[in-house]
Amino acid sequence: xxxxxxxxxxxxxxxxxxxxxxxxxxxxxxxxxxxxxxxxxxxxxxxxxxxxxxxxxxxxxxxxxxxxxxxxxxxxxxxxxxxxxxxxxxxxx
Numbered sequence: 001x002x003x004x005x006x007x008x009x010x011x012x013x014x015x016x017x018x019x020x021x022x023x024x025x026x027x028x029x030x031x032x033x034x035x036x037x038x039x040x041x042x043x044x045x046x047x048x049x050x051x052x053x054x055x056x057x058x059x060x061x062x063x064x065x066x067x068x069x070x071x072x073x074x075x076x077x078x079x080x081x082x083x084x085x086x087x088x089x090x091x092x093x
Contacts, residue, residue, distance in 0.1 A: 002031045003088050009066075009079045010088055016074050018046040023053050028092045032075060047071055050078070057091060058083050 003012045013032040020036030027034055039049035051065045058065070060082045070076035080088070 001028050001033055001089070001092055003085050005085060009081045010083055010085060011068065011077060011079045012088055014050065014076050014078050016041075016046060016050055016076060018074075023049070025057070025091055033088075033092055041074075044071070047076075050076070054078065054080065058087060 001012060003010060005011070015029055015032040015034045017026075017034065017036045018039060018041040020038055022036065023038055024036050025033065026036055035050065035053065037046055037049045037053065039045040047067055051062055051067065055062045055065045058080060060080060064081045064083075066079045068077045068079045
């Protein structure tokens with residue numbers, strides 16, 4: 001998984017599978033963290049579910065998680081402040 005750090009924010013790529021049976025991190029797939037979400041991909045519900053899920057898993061406020069690009073795609077670049085690269089790597093483990 002490719003993780004970059006810039007201006008105090010950690011950036012990484014997430015591949016989302018909406019309408020799954022449960023919210024979970026599956027692992028890594030093609031340099032991206034694969035996450036399954038129960039939310040459907042309509043009205044930004046999957047994007048909000050992704051932000052809430054990552055904020056809860058990383059123990060950071062919801063405002064610390066931002067979708068930097070790919071809002072209309074399954075492949076998204078996410079930026080998180082207040083965490084370390086090691087913490088992000090630990091998600092895939």
